[in-house]
Amino acid sequence: MRTPTADRTTPAAIETSGLHKRYGTRTAVQSLDLTIPAGSVFGLIGPNGAGKTTTLRMLLDIIRPTAGIARVLGSDPRRGGPALRRRIGFVPGDLRLEGRVTGRRLLEFYAEVSGPVAAGAIEEFADRLGAELNRPVHTLSKGNKQKLGLVQAFMHRPELLVLDEPTSGLDPLVQREFLQMLREARAAGQTVLLSSHVLSEIQQAADAVAVLSGGRVVASGDVASLRLAAVRRLRVGLVDAEPARIEQELAALSQVGEVHVISGPDGSVRVTATVAGDINPVVGMLARHRIADLAVEEPDLEESVLRLYGAHTTGAPDA
Ligand code: ATP
Secondary structure (H helix, E strand, O other), X not given: OOOOOOXXXXXXXXXXXXXXXXXXXXXXXXXXXXXXXXXXXXXXXXXXXXXXXXXHHHHOOOOOOOEEEEEEOOEOHHHHHHHHHOOXXXXXXXXXXXXXXXXXXXXHXXXXXXXXXOOOHHHXXXXXXXXXXOOEHHHOOHHHHHHHHHHHHHOOOOXXXXXXXXXXXXXXXXXXXXXXXXXXXXXXXXXXXXEEOOHHXXXXXXXXXXXXXXXXXXXXXXXXXXHHHHEEEEEEEEEOOOHHHHHHHHHOOOXXXXXXXXXOHHHOEEEEEEEEOOOHHHXXXXXXXXXXXXXXXXXXXXXXXXXXXXXXXXXXXOO
């Protein structure tokens, strides 16, 4: 399955064909075909265990595929060696920073390995993310270690950034700054491949995405066209409502999936429902009642994937 945004005139920063990884009898990634154009931000999303980390590790030659081909910045990752690695900035999903050295010392060490880092670049990225440079890394919180990981990946302005769950542990303000860094990276012509199990994060950052489930791409395309984005969960509190009637009215709407209605004391009713597509008819129906509170949430990705493509779908159509 080719990613539709791949433009034949844009060179691909990453291409895979039939990439496959088995661990014993368990297949982690199945026949993955990806084309990621240079200069784009590409999101790999999927529930836990979907195969995201395994895919990224194969691209970086941390693990070897069972079958298939990968090309990263024009090279086979298995033969690219240190020269290829220096052109890539990587944040692993299981970033572990231990030891008594300070963040600054650690980054200076990485700078010697990764190749030229412009004067002031470490401080600039550390400032933007609020990274602690002067404390021993083993004393840092998970979020502060993650910030150092990001500085390390960005500081030599590599052609390709491969980021595995890059915002885990970061607070919302830092996440916003990180998204800005991604936009700047794209504007500078860098390519970004990032994985996440949070749909909204990818929606804000990526030009195109592939959705993995059970090791397979079950949907791919530009972010706006992905039907996944249209599945939401609604939570509503109603006053003086009749539970059976509410349930009936919601079930009559084609956009509404699962509905749970619970009646509370004093005539209050709590409703949760999944809504796929246009939310207006649902809100219109609810507005005929007295609403105490209303929240529209992103459902977890697992729920969206399973709802739209079935459990561990094999060969599901492109979105
Ligand atoms: P998460 O969001 O939880 O990190 P993921 O999408 O990154 O998930 P992977 O870590 O790539 O998923 O795992 C894909 C599948 O491969 C899972 O079923 C996992 O249990 C299995 N797996 C991963 N690494 C190994 C390993 N070293 N040995 C055996 N099975 C593994």
